[in-house]
Amino acid sequence: MTTTLLTNISTLVTNDPALGPTPLGLIEDAAVVIENDTIAWVGRSADAPAADTTHDANARAAIPGFVDSHSHLVFAGDRTQEFNARMSGQAYKAGGIRTTVAATRAATDAELGANVARYIGEALRQGTTTFETKSGYGLTVEDEARALRIAAEHTDEVTYLGAHIVAPEYADDPAAYVELVTGEMLDACAPYARWVDVFCEKGAFDGDQARAILLAGKAKGLIPRVHANQLSYGPGVQLAVELDAASADHCTHLTDADVDALASGNTVATLLPGAEFSTRAQWPDARRLLDAGVTVALSTDCNPGSSFTSSMPFCVALAVRDMGMTPDEAVWAATAGGAAALRRTDVGRIAPGARADLALLDAPSHVHLAYRPGVPLISDVWRQGIKCR
Numbered sequence: 001m002t003t004t005l006l007t008n009i010s011t012l013v014t015n016d017p018a019l020g021p022t023p024l025g026l027i028e029d030a031a032v033v034i035e036n037d038t039i040a041w042v043g044r045s046a047d048a049p050a051a052d053t054t055h056d057a058n059a060r061a062a063i064p065g066f067v068d069s070h071s072h073l074v075f076a077g078d079r080t081q082e083f084n085a086r087m088s089g090q091a092y093k094a095g096g097i098r099t100t101v102a103a104t105r106a107a108t109d110a111e112l113g114a115n116v117a118r119y120i121g122e123a124l125r126q127g128t129t130t131f132e133t134k135s136g137y138g139l140t141v142e143d144e145a146r147a148l149r150i151a152a153e154h155t156d157e158v159t160y161l162g163a164h165i166v167a168p169e170y171a172d173d174p175a176a177y178v179e180l181v182t183g184e185m186l187d188a189c190a191p192y193a194r195w196v197d198v199f200c201e202k203g204a205f206d207g208d209q210a211r212a213i214l215l216a217g218k219a220k221g222l223i224p225r226v227h228a229n230q231l232s233y234g235p236g237v238q239l240a241v242e243l244d245a246a247s248a249d250h251c252t253h254l255t256d257a258d259v260d261a262l263a264s265g266n267t268v269a270t271l272l273p274g275a276e277f278s279t280r281a282q283w284p285d286a287r288r289l290l291d292a293g294v295t296v297a298l299s300t301d302c303n304p305g306s307s308f309t310s311s312m313p314f315c316v317a318l319a320v321r322d323m324g325m326t327p328d329e330a331v332w333a334a335t336a337g338g339a340a341a342l343r344r345t346d347v348g349r350i351a352p353g354a355r356a357d358l359a360l361l362d363a364p365s366h367v368h369l370a371y372r373p374g375v376p377l378i379s380d381v382w383r384q385g386i387k388c389r
């Protein structure tokens with residue numbers, strides 16, 4: 001057993017209301033004891049017990065490691081030209097995914113694995129200690145299973161997204177593709193995945209198709225999450241709530257009935273401001289969701305087409321500036337909110353028994369994540385008790 005005392009923390013975000021005021025459970029002049037890979041003690045520096053080693057935070061703030069509950073990291077190639085064209089006036093459509101599908105199919109396992117490792121490293125340097133990632137750029141039985149196998153080498157939070165778009169080979173027969181996604185492809189993919197996801201959107205999959213795909217996944221023991229209501233109004237959000245999905249992701253175009261459904265169920269609304277930023281689209285209205293009592297998470301949606309950022313601090317800043325969230329709400333959504341969207345209680349908080357995932361900021365308060373946008377404030381990161389930055 002090894003213990004590390006992290007002391008002299010100016011402001012500690014615990015996300016445990018039992019440990020301090022507000023939902024962030026803030027403690028001033030705080031200390032944390034890490035025992036192996038777990039948080040063993042949290043409190044004031046003056047009351048801290050002795051430990052094997054001591055790390056002085058020098059009056060900086062500490063937050064739980066970010067929980068990025070939505071990313072698409074198994075891909076090859078990039079879409080610089082498409083982004084450039086869009087920023088020159090073209091509209092974003094779901095079909096650009098095909099470009100990445102072609103590049104991903106052509107890549108070797110080693111190339112895909114190296115790409116995943118690169119973006120995880122990038123995210124870790126920005127404070128992300130837990131992340132989910134999806135398939136969805138293979139769209140054949142072999143390529144989807146391969147993507148999930150590679151993802152599973154890097155995270156436990158793996159999502160089967162064979163239903164990202166209809167595979168190009170099935171453009172004239174989407175029903176046959178849904179049959180593949182709910183049959184042979186699901187059988188090959190389920191052993192590597194915890195979640196099943198579908199892009200429920202015009203140009204991708206409609207409500208009936210999405211329902212069939214999510215129910216087939218559920219029957220194989222996968223838990224649903226849904227790309228819902230990103231580009232237009234539609235059935236995705238209410239379907240997510242009806243099927244007890246862990247999360248409805250995007251939630252940009254919502255009716256009052258959609259908001260009421262989210263407020264009444266267990267489904268987290270995961271907002272992905274990197275996508276609206278990178279497509280110059282309308283922001284999701286986080287304030288409306290929070291005021292209705294919906295649990296909100298923030299995530300990067302890191303992918304080469306519509307949101308090529310791995311930065312949770314960037315998403316926090318956008319959510320505060322443009323989506324009506326307070327800095328406290330945005331930091332909670334990027335940590336505890338992400339954990340809720342993954343139905344996890346061991347991450348997203350700094351409290352005894354939680355996994356020792358935390359980040360020190362080069363700032364006296366977590367508010368600086370939104371106050372100082374674009375500044376690399378993450379100075380030290382512990383993941384499962386190991387200091388990795």
Ligand SMILES: [Zn+2]
Nearest residue numbers: 070072227301
């Ligand atoms: Zn996505």
